[in-house]
Amino acid sequence: MSSPLGVLFANFCTGTVEQRVFESIDQPRMYVRYIDDTFVSANSREEIENLRRAFHNHGCFSSTIEHSQDRCLPFFDILVEKREVLFSTKVYTKPTNLGMCMNGTSECPERYKHSTISAYIRRALSHCSSWNDTHDEMERVAQVLVDNGHPNQNIEESIKRNINR
Template sequence: MPFLDVLVTQKEESFITNVYVKPTNTGHCLNGESECPQRYKDSTIGAYIRRALTHCSTWQLMHKEIERSTQVLINNGFSERDINRQTKKIMENWYNPNATKKSQDITIFYRAFFSTAHQEEERII
């Protein structure tokens, strides 16, 4: 039974979830050859991949959904190189969330007094 964009199927004593695509879906999305920022294109690819990761309950269903999404993206003018790059990046972050986080100390310098240089600038104005 589909609910929102998730297909829930009961199998023996468990439930299996998968991405649900309406039969009327035409497969159109942002065109990969359009004149828009690269981050928009990466976001479109990422949305399809993250949806497969979050909605599919088995590895086989997830793999099948990623293949379907890849074909939809290729049909919309995305390069296979960009799709593979984004897929790899998202899956690495998904399975190793702490590997990409780098802690970096930021030193902030603070002066407890104001310079009087602004008074000179105000006088000129």
């Protein structure tokens, strides 16, 4: 079993190296990190390569770089799209996602089924930066939940409840 302190140590070590790196080079336009995954927006690929090299030199990190394609880049379960001035975001599902979740007819407490529905809806509300994308994601989620045996009434009630919050 891994230590529950593993995430804390990883975050601390990465933060320490980060501090040393940004003392030696300029920070890019946008730099976002979650534990050891980073999202960087820079002026050029050369700037990103310099950042990668600096991290390697200061902390012996071995890293990979994934560049955007068609101005889009998935970061965890968010698809980030570069617009003219801003970024837009929406829920990202991998092409290999089969749309499976807890079945609505399973023998488990009802609160688990409601929690499954709410999790999908909260993700749509928190990850989508436009109402059109939110609406599209809600329709996709509703279909996934129906396909997995959840009643339409429960889905609609949960959507209303979460939107009203």
